Amino acid sequence: MLSYRELTSGFRNLGLDPGRPVLVHSSLRSFGDLRGRAAVLLGALTSVFPQVMAPTHTYATMVIPEEGPEHNGMVYGKGLALNAMAEIYQPDMPADRMMGVLPELLRNHPLAKRSVHPILSLTGIGVDEILAAQTIKDPVAPLHDLYEDEGYVLLMGVGHSVNTTLHFAEKLAGRRTFVRWALTPDGAVECPGYPGCSMGFDKAAPYLADITRSVQIGTALVRALPVREMVITVATLVREDPLALL
Numbered sequence: 001m002l003s004y005r006e007l008t009s010g011f012r013n014l015g016l017d018p019g020r021p022v023l024v025h026s027s028l029r030s031f032g033d034l035r036g037r038a039a040v041l042l043g044a045l046t047s048v049f050p051q052v053m054a055p056t057h058t059y060a061t062m063v064i065p066e067e068g069p070e071h072n073g074m075v076y077g078k079g080l081a082l083n084a085m086a087e088i089y090q091p092d093m094p095a096d097r098m099m100g101v102l103p104e105l106l107r108n109h110p111l112a113k114r115s116v117h118p119i120l121s122l123t124g125i126g127v128d129e130i131l132a133a134q135t136i137k138d139p140v141a142p143l144h145d146l147y148e149d150e151g152y153v154l155l156m157g158v159g160h161s162v163n164t165t166l167h168f169a170e171k172l173a174g175r176r177t178f179v180r181w182a183l184t185p186d187g188a189v190e191c192p193g194y195p196g197c198s199m200g201f202d203k204a205a206p207y208l209a210d211i212t213r214s215v216q217i218g219t220a221l222v223r224a225l226p227v228r229e230m231v232i233t234v235a236t237l238v239r240e241d242p243l244a245l246l
Helices: 004-012 037-048 080-085 101-107 128-132 141-148 165-173 201-211 227-240
Strands: 022-026 052-055 122-125 152-156 178-184 187-194 213-217 220-226
Touching: 004 037, 004 213, 022 037, 037 101, 052 101, 101 122, 122 128, 128 141, 141 165, 141 227, 152 227, 165 227, 201 220, 201 227, 220 227
Parallel strands: 022 052, 022 152
Antiparallel strands: 052 122, 152 220, 178 187, 213 220
């Protein structure tokens, strides 16, 4: 059974600067038999990385209008059933289950803050300024700050298809974004700057191999990447081949 000490030892073996922020994507199941489960994993993370954050996206708030801008990657007027089930965003709304167990546990930590986006929020400890950068018009602003602060992305038992920071690389490369809509207490609001599909992001792995640090913790492969080098590499790749990650 994997212990707290083994977790902290594994995280330290990555050799990351603990003074820099870390954005975490994780699969609890990937760690196998873990004593204390998500609570122990979060405790080990925050003991090694005082500035830690994770996505707490809330897709249940999304609605599809009857009409909208052209070339927006969606079919309008087809969201009758989805719209009927949509929920109004609230700051304490649980993260989508697709985010995994850890982000929701982090969101509920007494020291955690959450950003304001009704679909693409993030939560974290010790990263208040990074989270405060996010607006409805600029959902990837925290990723820009993570880049400026020379932070890291931590992939714990997951691949690049959930690596949201690569959306910031796409933005730097000039790839277009989309408009989506979310229910809020003020009604349905327009959310520009919505990124495209990430299912092809694992194609970036070979180009990022030289800057990827990896450790095995239990049954989980944990990979860490420096955000600045990662973003520059992927932005260059997309500029040279716009279809590279599609």
